[in-house]
Amino acid sequence: MSSSKFAERAARMMANPSVADLRIVCEEASRLRTVRWASYGDAVEQLRRRARAIRENAVARLDELAARFAERATAAGATVHFAGDAKEAQRIVLEIARRSQSKLAIKMKSMLSEELHIRPTLAEAGVQVLETDLGEWIIQLAHERPAHIVMPALHKSREQVKELFDHEMGPGPETTATALVGRARGWLRREFVRADLGITGCNFAVAETGTVMMVENEGNGRLSMSSPSVNITLVPVEKLVPTLTEAMTLLRLLTASATGQKVTRYVSFVRGPRSADEVDGPRELHLVLVDNGRSSALGTELEDALLCLRCGACLNICPVFKCSSGQAYPGAYSGPIGIVMTEILERSEAEDVSHASTLCQVCRDTCPVRIDLPGMIHAVRRREVARTAPSHRERLKRFAEACLDPARYAGELATGDFAALRTSKPVPRPKERLRDLLAKERQ
Amino acid sequence: MNADEFFARLRRPTARPLVPVEPPPAAGPASLDVFEAELGQTRGQLSRVSEAGLGAELCRIAETEKTRTFVTWRTPAVERFSVAAPLERMGLTRIVPPEPPADARLAIEAADLGIVDSELAVVENGSAVLWTGAGRPRLVACLPRVLIVLLHDLQLLASLEELAAVIAARPPPATFVLVNGPSCTADVKSEDLRPIEGMHGPHRVHVVVIGS
Numbered sequence: 001m002s003s004s005k006f007a008e009r010a011a012r013m014m015a016n017p018s019v020a021d022l023r024i025v026c027e028e029a030s031r032l033r034t035v036r037w038a039s040y041g042d043a044v045e046q047l048r049r050r051a052r053a054i055r056e057n058a059v060a061r062l063d064e065l066a067a068r069f070a071e072r073a074t075a076a077g078a079t080v081h082f083a084g085d086a087k088e089a090q091r092i093v094l095e096i097a098r099r100s101q102s103k104l105a106i107k108m109k110s111m112l113s114e115e116l117h118i119r120p121t122l123a124e125a126g127v128q129v130l131e132t133d134l135g136e137w138i139i140q141l142a143h144e145r146p147a148h149i150v151m152p153a154l155h156k157s158r159e160q161v162k163e164l165f166d167h168e169m170g171p172g173p174e175t176t177a178t179a180l181v182g183r184a185r186g187w188l189r190r191e192f193v194r195a196d197l198g199i200t201g202c203n204f205a206v207a208e209t210g211t212v213m214m215v216e217n218e219g220n221g222r223l224s225m226s227s228p229s230v231n232i233t234l235v236p237v238e239k240l241v242p243t244l245t246e247a248m249t250l251l252r253l254l255t256a257s258a259t260g261q262k263v264t265r266y267v268s269f270v271r272g273p274r275s276a277d278e279v280d281g282p283r284e285l286h287l288v289l290v291d292n293g294r295s296s297a298l299g300t301e302l303e304d305a306l307l308c309l310r311c312g313a314c315l316n317i318c319p320v321f322k323c324s325s326g327q328a329y330p331g332a333y334s335g336p337i338g339i340v341m342t343e344i345l346e347r348s349e350a351e352d353v354s355h356a357s358t359l360c361q362v363c364r365d366t367c368p369v370r371i372d373l374p375g376m377i378h379a380v381r382r383r384e385v386a387r388t389a390p391s392h393r394e395r396l397k398r399f400a401e402a403c404l405d406p407a408r409y410a411g412e413l414a415t416g417d418f419a420a421l422r423t424s425k426p427v428p429r430p431k432e433r434l435r436d437l438l439a440k441e442r443q
Numbered sequence: 444m445n446a447d448e449f450f451a452r453l454r455r456p457t458a459r460p461l462v463p464v465e466p467p468p469a470a471g472p473a474s475l476d477v478f479e480a481e482l483g484q485t486r487g488q489l490s491r492v493s494e495a496g497l498g499a500e501l502c503r504i505a506e507t508e509k510t511r512t513f514v515t516w517r518t519p520a521v522e523r524f525s526v527a528a529p530l531e532r533m534g535l536t537r538i539v540p541p542e543p544p545a546d547a548r549l550a551i552e553a554a555d556l557g558i559v560d561s562e563l564a565v566v567e568n569g570s571a572v573l574w575t576g577a578g579r580p581r582l583v584a585c586l587p588r589v590l591i592v593l594l595h596d597l598q599l600l601a602s603l604e605e606l607a608a609v610i611a612a613r614p615p616p617a618t619f620v621l622v623n624g625p626s627c628t629a630d631v632k633s634e635d636l637r638p639i640e641g642m643h644g645p646h647r648v649h650v651v652v653i654g655s
Binding site for chain 2: 021024025028040043046047049050053054056057059060061062063066067070076080082083084088132133134135138151152153154157158161176177178180181182184185188189192193209211217218219220222223225226227229237243244245246247248249251252259261262263264265266267268269270271272274275276277278279280281289291295298299
């Protein structure tokens with residue numbers, strides 16, 4: 001493969017010694033998933049088949065589920081917004097922030113907010129946005145992008161984290177993990193109790209009740225939802241499920257596959273704003289349903305990417321991801337699922353990322369809902385070739401020009417670029433074998 | 444974008460037939476011993492007490508955890524079990540959140556110990572199910588350093604799907620949360636790659652089961 005943006009970024013990341021830590025953590029996460037799955041015995045396959053069917057049926061009728069979710073959530077007192085693309089989502093979020101005169105927003109980890117560039121959008125409008133998931137906060141302090149969709153700062157060593165904390169809070173005493181976590185808790189707690197806007201994500205959205213479900217271990221999601229008087233929850237449309245019972249099955253498989261946990265420490269289900277007789281919770285709950293290109297995958301060979309639970313299991317097992325980290329990928333999503341999601345959501349950014357895969361098939365077997373990621377990555381490559389390859393006429397012209405320039409001819413031969421001249425037509429078989437021709441000549 | 448346009452673009456170009464969905468795997472036994480073991484896996488601590496022994500158990504936890512202030516939900520169970528009295532007798536200061544529509548978060552943040560109650564628990568993953576609402580502030584289970592969950596008149600549910608069925612049979616709650624132990628993080632790598640407890644929520648979670 002010729003030099004490329006992905007390859008350049010991946011090479012930079014590979015030169016970073018702390019990326020070795022990323023490999024260790026990914027492999028540990030894979031081990032924990034395997035142990036958890038094994039603990040379910042034969043039931044894990046039943047769980048996977050059930051989850052796959054639930055997701056397939058949901059994606060097959062997203063329009064119905066979205067309509068029902070909007071109706072039920074509105075009835076529960078939430079305000080539902082509809083964002084066709086990233087710009088519209090940004091405009092909706094900005095309007096809510098301006099109208100509520102918010103100055104400080106606290107935010108939980110949400111890949112959708114990364115995709116929509118919510119933090120920079122609000123920052124430009126003068127709203128300070130603080131990431132409150134510890135990993136995301138570390139990444140914010142470092143002015144970097146997440147290295148992993150579940151564990152965004154796993155490429156940072158404790159020493160690097162201490163440096164970032166010292167820069168933000170002043171010098172601190174220790175580099176033990178417990179001490180660093182304690183410092184972050186104290187610092188962020190002050191912001192939790194004075195923030196006026198909370199921005200949260202959503203793991204699943206239950207259509208029958210208009211409920212959003214959030215999965216987390218740190219408690220920052222619950223605080224971001226419960227403390228500020230205004231909340232904005234970003235809901236990717238493909239996360240809709242019909243019933244709470246089905247959401248519970250997906251929850252079990254999501255947490256088991258992401259971190260090997262039976263469930264995370266907190267699972268919150270939120271259906272409406274605070275009532276008049278409550279003393280906390282958001283007075284305004286805004287649910288923003290976001291499409292941003294997802295619907296373009298419906299009915300195409302990439303549709304099954306919408307079944308994804310966002311557990312990150314395919315990242316943890318991918319040899320390319322483990323060497324390069326999420327920061328080498330062009331979009332918000334990385335690893336095998338990231339290649340496909342980037343094609344669906346940000347085609348112009350897709351670049352050469354479809355080659356960031358060995359097509360070793362392990363991601364397909366690891367995916368809890370058995371998404372055929374290698375098949376889809378192959379489809380993305382075909383699309384990319386169709387978009388970027390020169391026409392046959394252009395290729396012939398290049399060949400003719402190269403034939404007149406021996407140095408260029410040798411160069412293109414060496415890089416294999418002439419391979420593009422091959423046609424799919426079979427080469428005619430010679431009537432006589434070469435050895436027979438040579439024998440005739442000798443006679 | 445208006446709602447109808449939004450829904451229209453989510454319509455698949457050609458209908459995809461729905462596939463049959465298998466039932467969830469059979470759940471294990473709904474026993475308190477299994478619940479305790481599962482809660483222990485996530486570093487939650489469980490104790491079983493009689494109604495008469497509850498005050499002593501609350502004082503033991505408050506003393507062990509070195510708490511000085513506490514806040515409770517205002518529910519019938521908290522009143523019925525006189526939760527505050529023994530703690531006040533041992534010298535802890537009770538923090539009472541202001542009445543609505545005042546902002547309660549600074550008051551609740553000042554408490555070291557939060558006490559909430561529930562009647563529902565999920566055995567398969569050791570979850571206490573907390574309903575929030577009037578008299579049940581969400582932040583009481585989020586902000587204090589130590590959380591006590593009182594389980595009384597207990598209905599043990601074998602699985603998450605059973606919980607969903609119980610909830611579906613009631614009027615839909617505004618919010619509820621599954622609590623499975625202290626808050627934790629793995630975002631700063633610990634020496635042994637184990638999660639560090641006490642990130643944004645409680646450092647310790649004690650589940651006290653009242654009655655047989």
